[in-house]
Amino acid sequence: MAASDISITPIKRADITGESAWWCVGCGDFGVNSAVQQVIMSLVNESNVPLENMFALSGIGCSSKEPDMLRVNAYQGQHGRSLPVAIGVAIGNPSLKVLDFGGDGDTYAIGMEHFMHSIIRNVNITLIIMNNQVYGLTKGQASPTAHGGLTTISTPEGKKGRPVNPLRLAIAGGAAFVARGVSWQRNELVDIIHQAVNTNGFSLVDVFSPCVTYHREPGIRGSGPIFDWYRENYVLDIKDAWEGMRNQVFTDEERAQLPAEYDPTSPEAALNGLRLISEASKIGREVTGILLKDDSQPTMAENLGVSADRPPALADVSVENNIAGYHDLLASMR
Amino acid sequence: MAASDISITPIKRADITGESAWWCVGCGDFGVNSAVQQVIMSLVNESNVPLENMFALSGIGCSSKEPDMLRVNAYQGQHGRSLPVAIGVAIGNPSLKVLDFGGDGDTYAIGMEHFMHSIIRNVNITLIIMNNQVYGLTKGQASPTAHGGLTTISTPEGKKGRPVNPLRLAIAGGAAFVARGVSWQRNELVDIIHQAVNTNGFSLVDVFSPCVTYHREPGIRGSGPIFDWYRENYVLDIKDAWEGMRNQVFTDEERAQLPAEYDPTSPEAALNGLRLISEASKIGREVTGILLKDDSQPTMAENLGVSADRPPALADVSVENNIAGYHDLLASMR
Amino acid sequence: MAGFQIYGAGRAGDGTQTNIQILGQALKDQGAWTFMWSNEIYSNIQTRDTGFALRASDTPIFGPDDEFDIMEAFDAGAYSDEANEGRIPPITKIKTGGVFLYDSSVRLDYPNTSHEIHIERLAEIVEAKKLRVFGIPMGEMNKAAGAVHVVRGTIAVGAIAQMAGIDKNAILKRYAEAFGAGSNVYEINVKALESGIEFAKNEGWDLPDLKLKLTPIANDGRQIINGDEAAAAGAIVAGCRVYAGYPITPASEVLEYMAENINRFGGAMIQADSEMAAAHHVIGAALSGARSMTATSGPGFDLMQEAISAAGITETPMVIVLCTRGGPATGLPTRQGQEELNEAIFGSHGDFARIVLAASEPEDCFYVMEHIFNLAERYQCPTFLIIDQMLAQSSYTVPELDPSGFVVDRGKLLSPEQFAERYNGNGKTFKRYELTDDGISYRAFPGTPGVTNYYSNTNEHTEDGYLSEEEVVRQQQMDKRFFQRMDLIRADPQLPQPRYYGDSSAKIGFISYGGTYGPIREAVERLGEAGTKAKFMELRTMWPLNAEQAKAFIDSCDVVYVPEYSAGAQLRGLIQREVTGPSPKLKSMLRYNGRNMTPGWITSRVEEAKVGS
């Protein structure tokens, strides 16, 4: 089918697959791409979202090659700057489903301004970060999420100083949806991304997506082992985290007040999530799972008075049809 | 005395006062300036900090005119960019006491990247923000801290969307010191700034410093009344906030666990502070006081291996004295 | 041409500006052409000296004149550099025989407190300039009437109206508009105005030489508008539906205009977090299919450089109104400057097509927006309009602006129907960067049927937008995007053409752009009247510069003056690059102290050059 034929459901993976692969064999990003494609297929095939309405964006980095791996409407932009472009798209036409892809350098270093403001403005997009602790594309310098001690070409003595914790910032900023996925658990990741896309407002899905080429832990080389390192040394499932915190941090009375399962939709989720992150970090771990889901806040488009039914991109700009309004406009300046 | 004579304590206010005043009569910034001068005098006169070691920076804005109001080593930079310059100064010579001044537009809009990263890197400086909810210098557009509904020239229908909450972000980012002052309570403000300067690491002092010219609340005009509006409708002292939260939010058992007074140095301060901010916001209030003080983390200078005793600015750069090292350096590339 | 020029010398917050503005509006209603500007506006908000000025004439005018006929002095800042900061007091700018109308109250109120005027201290300059001095105890009159200090200006307006024969009712109409007829503020102003008129009448004051013969206009639609507003209004009429910007002098008025107006037409105004964000919002909105733009000035423009480069390689239409001011860095943020031409044309990394236009007065700002948007979409490239601070922020009287002639030409942007017709069912595949015969690829609206692979990429890319580094691909895209595109642009008849003024046989020429237009045009006229033939080429398309046209003009002259507000002589550099090389024929006239040029500033430099040669 010519891609420009009116899209006919059901679409297959091949229909939304780009022309070549740009990642090292074994790179975690493949897992993310696969999950993303699955979500797109499900949106189109099951939720009747027209493929025409998908819009993918990215910055620059290995992770930002994601639009090259897809075949959807897309923009691959400048390093760190995909979010403000995504805002333009989402406001220009609020009927578009905007997926923004980035790396940990892209979004949490140089893109920090936009990251925080996009959250606070609650623009209705889903941001998917392939977090690998390094600048992959520029050959392995430490990124802001590199853990303390990580040795890279830019931190020959091991990284000093604290990493950026995106989940904490997103919760503090008031994101509508905050989750951490891992690239090697496809089904969970699909579920997370799916929920993110279906949340009205700003959704962050930070995914641990290991760089098998430049992320080097002492004694570990290659693809498989770095995944193991993550599994064994770094991540902590939110269920376990909650369980552990309930049991270890709280008194019996307090525990009685706490639900047995972590609930990302509870009004306490923001504070509980932050607390979980802190507790996990005390044992050097990072929480995975859905931390927060709250789409009670108006989106940026709503605040600006535009909507899928009133998209600026499709506003009538013919002079004829607007002439009365234009005359009014000018009459006020005399 | 010629300012370049070796400074002799005690210094007087006039010694550290600039050439003219750049603010509207009644502007809150005068209160901040006065407190800052008092802190400088106390540092110099009582704590034996040489006046030579003070370094003030700012961006652009009414608030950023602060260095023009002082007479100390200083840099008035670009809008939103004083923090990265401050980092350069603080790393170039860690013996300098760096005070950075900014506005809410300056630091929380365009300067957001640097705000978050300066916090996370824990650079040893004190950031003092004159928060007035508007862009004063450009004549009154809404700033990121403008409260919902505020009418300004850029929000003729009232501001829509959430304000940036700098305290929440600073706590989430891991600042060493986080406080909110108000410009009309000089003594408290002096105390806060003093503590901030004496904290090793990144200190944020966000000060409500009303713009008497452009911050317009319905039915309120001029200098006095806008201060009253803040007092009566907007701020909530941390003591009262804590008291209120203890009594209203917690069960009796929980309350028993909580200290009677808010303690910014407790290990729970970060989470308690965030909780206080949330509770206050539910009644449309902003907490004032010291929320957090924790200087346990290494500073950026420490992480980079420089210090007051080993300042790059004063490193010996003579070729003669370094020649052996230079030869080694070059010998490695053959 | 008959007219006069008034300077209101007061203090920020004392109402000087409002009253002068009202006087100007009333004069316009009476048939005058006016120009109103801040002559002394400090980039800070405080109760310090300000000067707001008004020029009125019986023919159209586009800038200030050299000296002032009347000065309204509301405090001592009018004649004295009180703070000893090197300030040149405005009184020096009254012309010989001019009028000094001042508040003779012994004590003034806030914000003029302690800046009372001591008339005896100006004896020397009054003598030297043979000033006509009129004192009115405005502050005291206010107090007696129980009115507020800020209406002192209204008293002054009344006195001037009386002396210069301006219709009282015309003025009252404007006060009514400003404050609401019948409101308390209005009534206070009416009384003040009347007391001013009375005072002057009682004293028998008269200024026969300043009486303009005007024909009141029965609402012929003439507008009072500044360059920013005109550009913003023009943008809306041209179909701009997403505006993203960050406040900055002298561009904030564009943002504020959009905040007020764009939503009514189905658009959105995004007050961005920074200019960097704003520029990328503009790209995003353009990708969604909206006509979008931003406006900024120097420091903000610096922050947009990367986005501009992205728009360049992704072939995204991007409209920027660049309001220039005195630099570098923060520089002189509220004052005149044209130091951003270089950056507009040569900033950003990489070679890509771009278009840089300039406007010279608000009418031009308004109408050029039609072309800006059409050019940006026709050639899918960054397109800038440069306007300088004087033009951006001064209020001009211009003929009624007519939106009806605007043509919206979206170039090769396919409507959903066109898209369907072109691609659906015939096996053809849409390719964002297709190599077409005419060298321009199609755009489309994502979200409309069939548009599923609209891929824009800041990496070098294949025809369908995928990253590629192959030399053949690169060469083709570069040739299309840069060489072929610039050739098309050069040949486009909608590129604003230069305008010529003065005597075409003259051997003295001027080349310039932007707000220098008014002063130069008048200078050329005055030179002509004084027997020195001169002519003026006003450039409107700065890039690509039409070298043949410029060469023809320069060749026809013995000397070509290049007046500009730039120490770096950026315009002259451009002419050298594109037309002449370093040439003794080109003579710079540089003004880089933040102050406006006036006709006399220019003519005197021609005289000097003559004496020198």
Next chain:
Amino acid sequence: MAGFQIYGAGRAGDGTQTNIQILGQALKDQGAWTFMWSNEIYSNIQTRDTGFALRASDTPIFGPDDEFDIMEAFDAGAYSDEANEGRIPPITKIKTGGVFLYDSSVRLDYPNTSHEIHIERLAEIVEAKKLRVFGIPMGEMNKAAGAVHVVRGTIAVGAIAQMAGIDKNAILKRYAEAFGAGSNVYEINVKALESGIEFAKNEGWDLPDLKLKLTPIANDGRQIINGDEAAAAGAIVAGCRVYAGYPITPASEVLEYMAENINRFGGAMIQADSEMAAAHHVIGAALSGARSMTATSGPGFDLMQEAISAAGITETPMVIVLCTRGGPATGLPTRQGQEELNEAIFGSHGDFARIVLAASEPEDCFYVMEHIFNLAERYQCPTFLIIDQMLAQSSYTVPELDPSGFVVDRGKLLSPEQFAERYNGNGKTFKRYELTDDGISYRAFPGTPGVTNYYSNTNEHTEDGYLSEEEVVRQQQMDKRFFQRMDLIRADPQLPQPRYYGDSSAKIGFISYGGTYGPIREAVERLGEAGTKAKFMELRTMWPLNAEQAKAFIDSCDVVYVPEYSAGAQLRGLIQREVTGPSPKLKSMLRYNGRNMTPGWITSRVEEAKVGS
């Protein structure tokens, strides 16, 4: 000049690069001059085709030659555009009669799996180019020896060593250095090397035409270094003690070098959050008194524009090494480009003094850092060094670099002692922007005695740094900071002077800058040898451009070619602006496909032009 050029055609991750590098190092130890570069390096990390190349010569060389004498082919990417993406396979670049040495294994391992070489498929080109083909089953030999796939390259090195007569021990020494003598990896490589030697010996292969007569150097200090490393090392020797940067190709090597080395000398390397932050860190560090710098490329340079303007008005020394690449936007991020000259000279808003230098090979990069820092501090202004991707990232053999001659001249930066002497006890007051006779104001070290009012301001300011908008103040500061400063800079004898090559009586000239130097110099020599006299002016100070020198050179020519890596002909534009205007004498030679120029690429264009005329 005798020498040869080898191309290693493999796949990212298969060890091609390492082995070629080791061969190059060994050749250098044997007395050769080498040049090593990535000929095909994609801006992505994956197992796709890469090409790493080595040129060796018995005289110094500064760039690639046209064609390859030897190709090591590790998989089918060497001869085929497998993915059908428009890629031109490297085999097309072997010279007639050249050598094709390939892995003849039937199956290859990761990352070359499924890209096995089918030699029969190249019959045509082998025939046409009369290639000498040598197949070694490298993969199979590895497997048999239980070694790893990546040492196939070592086998190839062995075979080449045998055929071209390169000393085995010289090579082993470099493997020992790379992997540690006696280590397991080392031993595997030794075996592989030997097996390659044996194989070739057994087959009786020989390449007598490629045997270089070299005199092994007994450690004469000759270095193998790329432009980035040379600039970074030069910066440290020049006293740079704060480096702030953000990774970006082709400048990351500067950052990495600083990360490794600056702290030992009491300095700090700040890996910034962005280039914007980095540039401001540089300003801050300079204010503290440290020599500081950053390095970046196009997109990062865009982000520094505002900071540059701030350095301009605050008179803060700011050193930027600008490593250029193919643009616009992301463009061709790992490939050759010189599209940032315009932005370096004309970017940033406002008029201020700046200095833009260029270097042409690593030795130049190293030594010019002495002057960059001295100039930046002497004139207290932004100072840039432009180096292009080829120069930044290719490894050159250069004579031993000597730090001992560096002079650190900090201009009017007062040491604590000098400050005390000048100001203390005599009632004189330090003023940061004092109007001095020589037009340069003093700097000082905050934190040292007496320095209590060191105030830098991005607003226009008085002599002591306070904000001022007064016209007199503005005029004085602008005259000092811009006009006077540029005059001083122009007259400075330490501005790198142009270098001239070739026959000074020639009428064919070349003007260029940067890494085009090597290819042009060779082209000029070859033209000369072929009887066409030519000469070359290598510009090293791009701004301020010395127009007299350029004019003299151009006047002495009938035609001047301007080779550059820019579709926009940015260098030519600069020459037009400063020297000639549009001139038929100037002929652009533009290469903008991301590939390096070679001598033959240039000479053939001269020939074409001749034929054409």
